[in-house]
Amino acid sequence: MNDAAAPRLLVVDDDAELVDLIAGFLRDHHLTVDTAADATAMDAALARQRYVCVILDLMMPGEDGLSVLRRLRTRDRTPVIMLSAMSEDVDRIVGLEVGADDYLGKPCNPRELLARVRALLRRAAERGAEPAPGSPRRRFGDWGLDLVERVLHRTGFPQAPLTDAEFRVLTAFLDRPQRVLSRDTLIELAKGSDADVFDRAIDVTISRLRKKLGPGDPIRTIRNEGYMFALRPEEG
Structure with a gap:
């Protein structure tokens, strides 16, 4: 090369x-x-x-x-x-x-x-x-996710760039809204089976995501089961 x-x-x-x-x-x-x-x-x-x-x-x-x-x-x-x-x-x-x-x-x-x-x-x-379907941004509630730049947008709040892990976890939620996802499922979806990831790393990534989403974030903790994304996204 x-x-x-x-x-x-x-x-x-x-x-x-x-x-x-x-x-x-x-x-x-x-x-x-x-x-x-x-x-x-x-x-x-x-x-x-x-x-x-x-x-x-x-x-x-x-x-x-x-x-x-x-x-x-x-x-x-x-x-x-x-x-x-x-x-x-x-x-x-x-x-x-x-x-x-x-x-x-x-x-x-x-x-x-x-x-x-x-x-x-x-x-x-x-x-x-990965082609962006119809639009390079996915919208959910007050938020918008730029799929190219990997930046969160929300009116009245500063833009929030996402790390690779944060972006993959958020898109996993957006593809499976209002469903309970276990930590193992999120590890598989966000990192792939070849990565050395443990449960706490998913908790850390979700904690960072919540901070970037800000007040009223749509990620819900389901005790003893995992997490659920409360909003259903719309394209455009």
Whole structure:
């Protein structure tokens, strides 16, 4: 594959040895990889270039990965895979809550990281191949979802860009309104059976969605069963 045509990723980590290992492995598998040692270098790279994915370390000198991700999510929906030597579930959950699309513990297996990157690229390709029926926006109650830009609109509220996970969960609800969906069903619909997703990750994604939908959001928790989307969408 020509490097000019290869998907371009950014690896942000101050561990030079690990960065060389990850970048070399990904390049050997037909991906173009840029690197940055800290948040300042990351900002400079993002100002110059668009990336299909950012691989971001949690613990870095200066601004840490969570702070970087919070700041990034105010303006950018580029998929982010977070890396961390902190393997506790709470750290993973916090990363997902802030807006990471995936999370891997360090030291990570480069083959697993490659599989996660390919899964993100595959989902992006699937979105691009899906035609919007009649209109690129789906409407439900006071809300509108832009299917191309993946942005929530609501009169009187700021626009809310959605992460990959949030978009997939919301569209799963919109395709199955007023039906109770278990966590396992939502995992299957939103992530696919090849993803390493646990129940709490779905809870986190739905919590983020509710915040972006704002007051009166139509997602209902059905005790001991799962979730239900209370509104029936209309096209156009």
